[in-house]
Amino acid sequence: MISKKMVGLVKGSSVIRAxxxxxxxxxxxxxxxxxxxxxxxxxxxxxxxxVNENIKKIVDSENPVVxxxxxxxxxYEDVREAxxxxxxxxxxxxxxxxxxxxxxxxxxxxxxxxxxxxxxGDEVMVIAPYFGEYKxxxxxxxxxxxxxxxxxxxxxxxxxxxxxxxxxxxxxxxxNNPNNPTGVIYKKEWIEKLAAILDRKQKELDTCIYLISxxxxxxxxFKDVEVPYLxxxxxxxIVGYSYSKSLSLPGERIGYLVVPSEADSxxxxxxxxxxxxxxxxxxxxxxxxxKLIKESLNEKTDIEAYNKNRIKLYEGLKALGFECVEPEGxxxxxxxxxxxxxxxxxxxxxxxxxxxxxxxxxxxxxxxxIAYCVAYSTIERSLPQFAKLAKRYNL
Amino acid sequence: MISKKMVGLVKGSSVIRAxxxxxxxxxxxxxxxxxxxxxxxxxxxxxxxxVNENIKKIVDSENPVVxxxxxxxxxYEDVREAxxxxxxxxxxxxxxxxxxxxxxxxxxxxxxxxxxxxxxGDEVMVIAPYFGEYKxxxxxxxxxxxxxxxxxxxxxxxxxxxxxxxxxxxxxxxxNNPNNPTGVIYKKEWIEKLAAILDRKQKELDTCIYLISxxxxxxxxFKDVEVPYLxxxxxxxIVGYSYSKSLSLPGERIGYLVVPSEADSxxxxxxxxxxxxxxxxxxxxxxxxxKLIKESLNEKTDIEAYNKNRIKLYEGLKALGFECVEPEGxxxxxxxxxxxxxxxxxxxxxxxxxxxxxxxxxxxxxxxxIAYCVAYSTIERSLPQFAKLAKRYNL
Numbered sequence: 001m002i003s004k005k006m007v008g009l010v011k012g013s014s015v016i017r018a019x020x021x022x023x024x025x026x027x028x029x030x031x032x033x034x035x036x037x038x039x040x041x042x043x044x045x046x047x048x049x050x051v052n053e054n055i056k057k058i059v060d061s062e063n064p065v066v067x068x069x070x071x072x073x074x075x076y077e078d079v080r081e082a083x084x085x086x087x088x089x090x091x092x093x094x095x096x097x098x099x100x101x102x103x104x105x106x107x108x109x110x111x112x113x114x115x116x117x118x119x120x121g122d123e124v125m126v127i128a129p130y131f132g133e134y135k136x137x138x139x140x141x142x143x144x145x146x147x148x149x150x151x152x153x154x155x156x157x158x159x160x161x162x163x164x165x166x167x168x169x170x171x172x173x174x175x176n177n178p179n180n181p182t183g184v185i186y187k188k189e190w191i192e193k194l195a196a197i198l199d200r201k202q203k204e205l206d207t208c209i210y211l212i213s214x215x216x217x218x219x220x221x222f223k224d225v226e227v228p229y230l231x232x233x234x235x236x237x238i239v240g241y242s243y244s245k246s247l248s249l250p251g252e253r254i255g256y257l258v259v260p261s262e263a264d265s266x267x268x269x270x271x272x273x274x275x276x277x278x279x280x281x282x283x284x285x286x287x288x289x290x291k292l293i294k295e296s297l298n299e300k301t302d303i304e305a306y307n308k309n310r311i312k313l314y315e316g317l318k319a320l321g322f323e324c325v326e327p328e329g330x331x332x333x334x335x336x337x338x339x340x341x342x343x344x345x346x347x348x349x350x351x352x353x354x355x356x357x358x359x360x361x362x363x364x365x366x367x368x369x370i371a372y373c374v375a376y377s378t379i380e381r382s383l384p385q386f387a388k389l390a391k392r393y394n395l
Numbered sequence: 396m397i398s399k400k401m402v403g404l405v406k407g408s409s410v411i412r413a414x415x416x417x418x419x420x421x422x423x424x425x426x427x428x429x430x431x432x433x434x435x436x437x438x439x440x441x442x443x444x445x446v447n448e449n450i451k452k453i454v455d456s457e458n459p460v461v462x463x464x465x466x467x468x469x470x471y472e473d474v475r476e477a478x479x480x481x482x483x484x485x486x487x488x489x490x491x492x493x494x495x496x497x498x499x500x501x502x503x504x505x506x507x508x509x510x511x512x513x514x515x516g517d518e519v520m521v522i523a524p525y526f527g528e529y530k531x532x533x534x535x536x537x538x539x540x541x542x543x544x545x546x547x548x549x550x551x552x553x554x555x556x557x558x559x560x561x562x563x564x565x566x567x568x569x570x571n572n573p574n575n576p577t578g579v580i581y582k583k584e585w586i587e588k589l590a591a592i593l594d595r596k597q598k599e600l601d602t603c604i605y606l607i608s609x610x611x612x613x614x615x616x617f618k619d620v621e622v623p624y625l626x627x628x629x630x631x632x633i634v635g636y637s638y639s640k641s642l643s644l645p646g647e648r649i650g651y652l653v654v655p656s657e658a659d660s661x662x663x664x665x666x667x668x669x670x671x672x673x674x675x676x677x678x679x680x681x682x683x684x685x686k687l688i689k690e691s692l693n694e695k696t697d698i699e700a701y702n703k704n705r706i707k708l709y710e711g712l713k714a715l716g717f718e719c720v721e722p723e724g725x726x727x728x729x730x731x732x733x734x735x736x737x738x739x740x741x742x743x744x745x746x747x748x749x750x751x752x753x754x755x756x757x758x759x760x761x762x763x764x765i766a767y768c769v770a771y772s773t774i775e776r777s778l779p780q781f782a783k784l785a786k787r788y789n790l
Contacts, residue, residue, distance in 0.1 A: 001603040001660040004514050006667040013670050046459040056451045064441040068644045104677060111676035119399050136674040208396040249463045251682025265396040272401040275408050279531040281506035282499060286681040287646025
């Protein structure tokens with residue numbers, strides 16, 4: 001009786017989410033301390049203390065009718081203006097409230113952006129490995145996902161394949177920076193090359209191709225590498241941001257979209273995004289969380305905790321003989337499976353109570369993603385288990 | 396460059412939302428006290444005091460990693476169980492957490508429900524006048540809206556037309572109780588008649604037709620009339636609820652869906668709704684708001700304020716010669732325009748700084764919707780302006 005499209009989606013439902021549920025069951029069975037659940041990107045670092053203090057301050061000071069009420073679908077103007085000014089200070093941009101749409105997290109923002117631009121059959125490009133949900137988001141609007149081949153071990157984009165796959169139907173490219181699942185940062189030079197190709201192809205094909213930069217991990221950077229602000233490199237950029245990771249608020253569903261004024265069809269696009277926010281059933285981003293963001297723009301999560309995990313895990317796994325991509329950002333480690341079949345490897349790892357996500361979920365084979373946003377002690381206790389796993393594969 | 400579908404949607408964008416924006420502009424120009432904005436269903440009664448106290452209590456007592464973190468897409472289990480038990484107490488039902496999916500308001504919930512059940516070309520029935528957004532929600536999933544003819548002046552459903560329009564393709568019926576825009580309550584006898592027709596047609600056509608009851612106004616009832624709990628009358632019911640009006644939290648985007656265990660394909664439907672919540676980009680209902688609901692289940696908004704408005708406005712307009720449907724619930728008054736063209740009437744009313752929504756937005760002609768969720772003084776001051784309007788039409 002349910003939708004035919006949904007039957008397939010339920011069956012092949014998110015491996016990540018299924019693992020999250022399985023992890024909870026395993027924790028009940030074996031004890032939480034004996035399960036090494038690296039499946040979900042759920043921050044273990046608490047929100048900065050100021051966040052809860054700001055929430056209390058806001059409910060004590062704001063008029064409740066305004067604080068909990070409807071506002072324009074794009075969000076409170078004062079919040080959008082404050083975000084715009086904060087971006088201008090950080091990235092030397094020139095945004096105002098007009099360039100910002102508040103969204104229900106980055107996932108909500110991407111859906112709003114895609115609803116606004118896609119007609120059935122339009123193509124959206126991603127670069128493998130890519131966050132698996134992109135496929136579902138594109139499919140929500142009857143778009144077609146086109147994946148650029150992966151380029152291990154650096155995972156720098158395969159520019160030739162990227163250019164070759166751009167067609168008259170290409171409406172958007174989604175990149176994720178820092179990258180989930182690889183932990184790699186798309187550097188300035190990479191972005192410049194992608195932008196040059198997009199500029200050239202737009203002219204050649206007489207089309208408009210939006211570059212959607214999904215940036216929930218922007219603040220999670222562990223090396224001295226700049227994460228370029230894409231609107232400065234390519235005018236048809238849409239930035240999707242979320243406070244899920246930067247302020248450890250994933251459950252609160254708060255983020256925003258940025259469109260620079262110089263983007264093609266700027267006015268239409270911004271109007272469409274407001275309407276899409278309403279029609280898709282978001283109506284607006286949660287109101288108290290919007291006000292919270294305005295008060296918390298200068299707050300930062302404790303990324304040193306993630307960095308400590310990153311180093312321990314990366315060094316530990318390397319020492320055991322696993323082949324890993326050194327993570328520069330986000331809180332994921334991308335590890336080569338010792339066998340081609342990553343699904344099988346993940347299954348075997350479960351025997352050691354280690355939960356990891358097979359790279360098949362990200363459009364590539366032979367890797368696993370390890371989300372290290374867990375307690376440091378979990379990393380420490382997991383290494384002997386990883387050692388058994390390494391031994392099993394004669395590493 | 397934007398989606399062709401969106402071009403039309405932006406152009407014909409919500410008249411209600413456009414008025415909301417226009418009202419803000421007019422308030423700047425003429426002074427807020429001289430503009431009578433009855434356009435938007437934005438509660439003017441503040442949330443109960445306990446709501447803000449509960450928010451502060453929750454942020455002080457809950458583990459922030461849990462409070463602001465991801466949970467199952469369906470929502471926190473303790474919150475869903477508490478809602479289920481509260482419903483059982485109030486309506487003599489037998490729900491558990493398994494029957495509840497937390498949603499981003501009722502708008503989010505309806506989109507989740509429709510995504511879960513609709514294939515392209517499936518028909519969804521509504522009874523005119525109906526909340527205009529239903530058309531957009533159904534269109535999001537390539538469904539086809541089929542409207543049952545209006546039945547003034549009581550707006551009891553036209554059962555013959557309802558039955559005649561049910562086809563093999565009918566996948567769902569959406570009703571809104573108490574009704575937006577009429578303020579009418581669908582009584583037990585009405586529901587029994589609708590349920591009997593649906594049962595008969597399901598058998599005859601060998602199909603499953605879900606009855607989606609959109610109930611954000613359930614607690615806003617001013618007469619001694621019961622709002623029936625539909626799962627008790629028809630097993631294939633999906634209830635959509637929101638705290639937007641019952642706790643004056645429209646901006647916070649918090650609500651839930653209920654599916655009774657005896658519904659056809661219950662397990663599939665509940666799984667599909669969880670997946671749809673994720674895929675549509677909601678991911679989950681805002682986490683702090685979920686916990687807030689658990690703590691605020693027995694809180695009530697001050698409906699006497701709305702009732703006072705209702706009586707003043709209804710009596711006032713009747714005395715001026717306007718023909719009105721007496722509102723029983725919600726906070727809308729449905730008034731017959733003195734001319735056939737409601738769009739023209741709304742335009743003329745704007746000359747008197749009165750903002751109302753033409754019934755064309757709700758699929759009928761010749762009426763206007765007046766949202767009386769405003770200050771009592773606004774109602775008082777608006778009546779002399781309505782008097783001028785009445786005079787203009789020689790009432």
